[in-house]
Amino acid sequence: MKRQYDMLVIGGGPGGALAAKTAADKGLSVCLVEKRPAIGTPVRCAEGIGKELLTDFLPPDPRWIATEIERAELVAPDDFSMLLEPKMAGSEVGYVLDRKVFDRELVWKAAEAGAETYVKARATAPIMRNGAVAGAVIEQHGKTYEVDAKVTIAADGIESKFAKWAGIDTTVPLREIETCAQYLMTGIDIDAQMTSFYLGNEVAPAGYVWIFPKGKGLANVGIGIGGGKSGAGHRAKDYLDRFVKRKFPDGKCIELIVGGVSVCKPLSCTVADNMLIVGDAARISDPITGGGIYNAMYTGRLAAETAIGALEKGDTRKAALMPYDTIWRSSNMGKALERNYAVKEIFVGLSDEKLNAIVHSISKINLEEFSTLTLITELIKANPSLLLELKHLKAFL
Numbered sequence: 001m002k003r004q005y006d007m008l009v010i011g012g013g014p015g016g017a018l019a020a021k022t023a024a025d026k027g028l029s030v031c032l033v034e035k036r037p038a039i040g041t042p043v044r045c046a047e048g049i050g051k052e053l054l055t056d057f058l059p060p061d062p063r064w065i066a067t068e069i070e071r072a073e074l075v076a077p078d079d080f081s082m083l084l085e086p087k088m089a090g091s092e093v094g095y096v097l098d099r100k101v102f103d104r105e106l107v108w109k110a111a112e113a114g115a116e117t118y119v120k121a122r123a124t125a126p127i128m129r130n131g132a133v134a135g136a137v138i139e140q141h142g143k144t145y146e147v148d149a150k151v152t153i154a155a156d157g158i159e160s161k162f163a164k165w166a167g168i169d170t171t172v173p174l175r176e177i178e179t180c181a182q183y184l185m186t187g188i189d190i191d192a193q194m195t196s197f198y199l200g201n202e203v204a205p206a207g208y209v210w211i212f213p214k215g216k217g218l219a220n221v222g223i224g225i226g227g228g229k230s231g232a233g234h235r236a237k238d239y240l241d242r243f244v245k246r247k248f249p250d251g252k253c254i255e256l257i258v259g260g261v262s263v264c265k266p267l268s269c270t271v272a273d274n275m276l277i278v279g280d281a282a283r284i285s286d287p288i289t290g291g292g293i294y295n296a297m298y299t300g301r302l303a304a305e306t307a308i309g310a311l312e313k314g315d316t317r318k319a320a321l322m323p324y325d326t327i328w329r330s331s332n333m334g335k336a337l338e339r340n341y342a343v344k345e346i347f348v349g350l351s352d353e354k355l356n357a358i359v360h361s362i363s364k365i366n367l368e369e370f371s372t373l374t375l376i377t378e379l380i381k382a383n384p385s386l387l388l389e390l391k392h393l394k395a396f397l
Contacts, residue, residue: 001031001116001118001121001138001140001145001147002029002031002116002147003145003146003147003148004029004147004148004149005028005029005030005031005116005135005147005148005149005150006023006028006029006030006149006150006151006311007019007020007023007028007029007030007031007149007150007151007152007153007304007307008030008031008033008135008136008147008149008151008152008153009023009030009031009032009033009115009152009153009155010033010123010136010152010153010154010155010156010162011033011034011035011153011154011155011156011157011279011281012032012033012034012036012039012103012107012117012119013103013155013157013279013280013296014102014103014106014279014293014296014297014300015155015278015279015280015281015296015297015299015300016032016034016153016155016156016278016279016300017032017103017106017107017109017110017300018057018106018110018296018297018300018301018304019153019155019278019300019301019303019304020032020107020110020113020115020117020153020304021106021109021110021113021115021304022300022301022304022305022308023115023304023307023308024110024113024114024115025113025114026308027114028308028311029114029116030110030114030115030116031115031116031117031118031147031149032107032110032115032116032117032118033117033118033121033122033123033136033138033140034107034117034118034119034120034121035120035121035122035123035156036119036120037119037120038119039103039104039107039119040099040100040101040102040103040104041100042257043099043100043255043257044157044257044259045099045291045292045293046096046182046210046212046220046222046291047066047096047097047098047099047212047214047220048069048094048095048096048097048195048212048291049094049095049097049291049293049294050094050294051094051095052094053094053293053294054094054095054294056294056298057297057301058109060095061105063098063101063105064097064098064099064101064102064105065095065096065097065098066095066096066097066098066213066214066215067095067096067192067193067213067214067215068094068095068193069094069095069096069193069194069195069212069213070193070194071083071084071191071193071194071195072084072194072195072196072197073191073194073195073196073197074197074199074359074362075196075197075198075199075359076199076200076355076356076358076359076360077199077200077201077202077203077352077355077356078352078356080356080359080360080363082359082362082363096195096212096213096214096220097293098214118138118140120140120141121138121139121140122138122139122140123136123137123138123156123162124136124137124138124139124144125137125165126152126162126165126166127146127147127148128166131273132272132273132274132317133152133166133272133273133274133275134148134149134274135147135148135149135152136149136152136162149274150274150311150316151274151275151276151307151310151311151316151321152274152275152276153275153276153277153278153300153303153304153307154166154275154276154277154278154281155277155278155279155281155296155300156281157279157280157281158259158260158261158262158280158281158285160277160280160281162281163267163272163275163277163281166272166275167272168267168269168272168277169267169268170267170281170283172262172264172283173227173264174227174228175226175227175228176227176262176263176264177227177260177261177262177263177264178206178207178224178225178226178227178260178261178262178263178290179224179225179226179227179230179235179236179258179260180222180223180224180225180236180258180259180260180261180290181222181223181235181236181237181240181256181257181258182220182221182222182223182240182256182257182258183220183221183222183240183244183253183254183255183256184214184218184219184220184221184253184254184255184256185218185219185220185221185244185248185251185252185253185254186217186218186251186252186254187217187250187251187252188217188218188219188221188248188250188251189217189248190211190213190217190219191213192213192215192216192217193213194213195210195211195212195213196210196211197209197210198210198211198243199355199359200352200355201351201352201355202352203239203243204223204224204225204239204243205225205226205229205239206225206226206228206229206348207223207224207225207226207229207348208223208224209221209222209223209239209240209243210222210223221240221243221244221248221251222240223236223239223240223243224236224261224290225239226348227260236258237256237258261280261285261290261292262280262283262285263285263286263287263288263290263341263344264283264287264341265283265287265337265341266282266283266284266329266337267282267283269325270282270299270324270325270328271318271321271322271324271325272318272321273316273317273318274316274317274321275321276303276306276307276321276324277303278296278299278300278303279292279295279296279299279300280292280296282299284296284299284328284333284337286336286337286340287337287340287341287343287344288340288343288344288347294333295333295337298328298331298333299324299328302324302327302328303324306321306323306324306327307321307324309323
């Protein structure tokens with residue numbers, strides 16, 4: 001590990017990997033550090049991503065695609081099931097990835113482009129000079145290194161300590177963090193080409209249960225619940241265990257992961273002097289689904305592109321890096337985050353009765369494309385009684 005780089009990337013997930021690769025492709029000296037001993041483990045998501053979203057970055061590869069999803073199912077609290085065929089399901093169909101392979105592939109591509117990569121290498125503090133980030137203190141294998149960098153990318157995920165240490169308020173309110181648990185299950189009876197989403201306050205308060213197939217009889221079965229709903233006997237795993245016992249009594253659990261997902265608004269600003277914040281560290285996971293693979297990759301690449309331009313001009317102060325923050329907020333992704341946060345704020349407070357009414361109403365709507373925007377518009381048309389609950393979404397219609 002050298003003592004000076006053009007760019008230091010903290011975190012080896014999809015956002016950090018895309019940032020490192022993008023910068024290395026342009027000839028910058030890049031150091032990527034990942035605190036865990038292996039890239040991609042433990043897996044901490046349901047591993048789903050839309051086809052079009054993925055191919056914006058790289059072509060699909062059978063090595064890291066577990067299964068191809070063709071349709072989605074939405075299940076109401078009363079067990080009424082609505083099927084979304086491909087033309088309606090939009091980004092809810094696509095691929096379920098093998099993140100253990102996928103994440104490593106992304107980091108390998110960064111390394112092939114020239115980035116130096118280090119695992120079990122933890123950033124323990126930022127190096128600050130004149131109030132600006134100038135690199136980080138890195139601990140690896142019992143040794144401590146002071147690594148200077150002209151630009152630092154904070155891509156350290158939901159835990160995101162680095163930006164906080166650098167003076168950024170990264171606090172997520174308890175009610176706006178989903179507590180999650182997921183089993184990898186085998187020996188279960190599922191449609192291997194369909195994702196399923198279960199709603200209801202008894203099933204997953206202020207959240208949902210998901211089933212993401214990874215092959216015949218194999219699936220990620222997980223849950224996210226509102227942080228304010230968790231407590232003794234009502235943890236995410238407790239709700240998940242009850243669901244699994246009812247739905248898959250003979251299934252076998254071969255892996256368990258737990259974690260959190262932010263469903264809050266993004267950070268008020270995602271840049272500082274010599275630093276850019278990407279992915280979950282910037283709180284840009286989708287407030288409705290909690291999904292964040294695409295958002296991390298998009299912001300990781302964009303952050304690196306912005307940094308490259310700033311370095312070429314010899315100015316990496318906050319003002320010079322602000323185009324990153326401005327561009328992602330005005331992008332389709334940024335607009336979707338704003339809209340979906342407003343939707344989430346309404347839906348987490350709905351009773352099961354109203355959730356039933358919504359799913360039944362959706363099933364009667366002939367939508368050419370299932371998206372949040374068209375759904376809201378058509379839902380109000382089909383069920384005027386929901387207008388009161390949805391009135392705050394008029395700004396997005």
